[in-house]
Amino acid sequence: MVGGLEGARDGIAPLSPSGDADRIQPGFVKDPAQEALAAKMKSGTFQLFLNFGEPLKDSNGDGIPDLSIANATQEPGLSGFALADVTLTLHLGAKGPFFTGIHDINLFSRVDADRGLATFVVPFEQLLSSLTPAERSAMDQGDGTGRLFLWAVSRLYGDRDRVPDTNDGGEPSVRTEVREFGFPLADLSTTPSLDYGDVRIGRHVDGPLTLCNHGARPVEITQIRLPDSTLTVPLQSPFTVPALGQFQLPLRYSPTAHARISGNLTVETALSELNAKISITGRGVAPILQVTPTSLDFGSVPVGFSSEGRQFAIGNVGDAYLDATWELIDPTLQFSFGGYIPPSGPHPFELYPGESDEVRLTFTPAGIGPMEGTFRIVSDDDRAPQVDVRLSGQGTPAEPRIYVTFVDPIQNVPIGGEGSSVLHIQNWGSALLEVGSVVSSSPLFSTSLSRSSIPSKEWADLVVTYHPVVWGLETTTLTIPSNDPTNPTVTRMVSGQAFEPPPEIHVSPVLLDFGTLHQGSSATLSFDVSNTGAGPLRLTANSPLLTSACNAQTDLSLPATLLPGGTLTAQVTLTADIDKSFCFILFYTNAPGTPYVTMELRATILSPVLYLTTDSLSFPETRIGSSSTVLLKVYNDGQEPLIISRATYLNSPFSLATALPFTVSPYTSGDLPFKFSPTAEGGWGAAVILRTNDLRQRDVPLYLYGFAFSPPPSVKPLILGN
Incomplete structure (x- = not known):
């Protein structure tokens, strides 16, 4: 069972009570959970709440518990603040009957200007003694512990007063007869900050700007300085915040542009030390409906036909949510979503900031002549609350297709x-x-x-x-x-x-054997294609008939048709090339059982095959006036003699040490000697081209390197005389 006293805000330095907290009797347990909101100052009224072991009641819904002490009259001489007669209202709920009594209590107040405090004194002993035994018994009824704890708790001053009472026949033991509660003469606090968030342009939001006076004297507000022209207060300065009271200003934010506000609102008073600054933030936002284009011309369309689709875009380029409806106004039902005609009336849709959508319509004229419709968009964009997209088309006479x-x-x-x-x-x-x-x-x-x-x-x-x-x-x-x-x-x-009877194909020969050919030489053979069936023989082939892997030509021209009993003769010329010897002819027929014919071209090609183990020769260091010789190993892996007939760009001091032509028999090797005969010292080099009869390697490069040095000077012996 807790009672309490509390101001409009915490944090004021406590005034030490006249009693001593250590004198509280043992067994009186401090219960933080029972320390509910105990006192408030509101409109200059001081309120004391007493709680008898259960949540406080609020029978009239005014936010104030039913058990309170409130001032009734003002007493002059205290600079506008005094307490006289007190009304005590007790609502005990399940603890006892409802009780109301008016009691005159010796109540006095004083002002200490030096300390900046106003003080009033509540004599709790006299308050308790004014209760009748019946009232006291009613208050004890149903307690269950045999005790009644009256706790006057002041969070404002950090101490608590407890007056125990019992129903065991003993007299009340009053441990704290008087408590003093002090208030500063002047103390102003404000709402620390106001954040309006996003507010729609053209509309307004009233922010709860609260000025609280915790002092015993009124505070005069001389001026309120606003950080932005979009902020207004519905009150002209100066005005007064009453003692121990509060004043709430509906500070109005009415944005007019897409902009953010941030600054300090300054509350100026007659005492500069009471001036306060309040941080104000907010942003003006609004949706912006954008429709492009605002007209669609579907051109001329014959009756009974539908036009190609035409589209327009609906977007929200603003910074607030767009709430809108669309409606297709077309009494003759000629404009549609590709054939779909929506129900009449508006249809809601929404667009987030930056979002857009596309509307695609078609025109199906119901008659001849100009036709019109409207796609109407109604939104909460205050700048353009309604946008109409004009729809037009020309109906023309019906046409066949x-x-x-x-x-x-x-x-x-x-x-x-x-x-x-x-x-x-x-x-x-x-x-x-x-x-x-x-x-x-x-x-x-x-x-x-x-x-x-x-x-x-x-x-x-x-x-x-x-x-x-x-x-x-x-x-x-x-x-x-x-x-x-x-x-x-x-x-x-x-x-x-x-209808064609089936043909029958006969090819002779299927293998073309050109025998033995020297590399680069040519030979020609022929073959016949005959139709021995009753129907036409049709020949087709891919192009080219002979691939690049074969060095051959033919005069066979396809497609071709052979009537029954007909014969086609074709010639093939093969040029011997050891690197292009994969030769065949493939063509297709309509003869049953022979969908295609493959002919092989075969030849034995004779050719030398040159192989060198190196492409460079290096001579040993050679003295000027002498020479050195290096052998080039030449291999012939072919079936024909290999002949080196010429050495081009072979200049002094390099030369061949044998006469050309130089011949290497099939499947053997030979040594081709090169000589280095320097006439001046230093490094020498040459790039020689060897001409051969190997058609695959007609010209073979060979690099020669040598270094020449001078001989040492001769020394004549010295003869000494006697």
């Missing part, structure tokens, strides 16, 4: 007979399609149209008949005229092939 299908070739038609295929001519337009006379470019193909007038969304059959007279594939071009203004003439290719 032609489409002709494609067909596969007409096949296996006997010569002298006929075969047919069907093309469909479709009208996907909105008017009657009139088809004219169909023309065939080949007399072997005839046509027949089921009907020339085709209603909208229907089709007609175009029968094409092939009358073959010879074997082979025949093609015709059909020209189909109509009254489609966008495609008045349509052409289609149709092919036909007569």
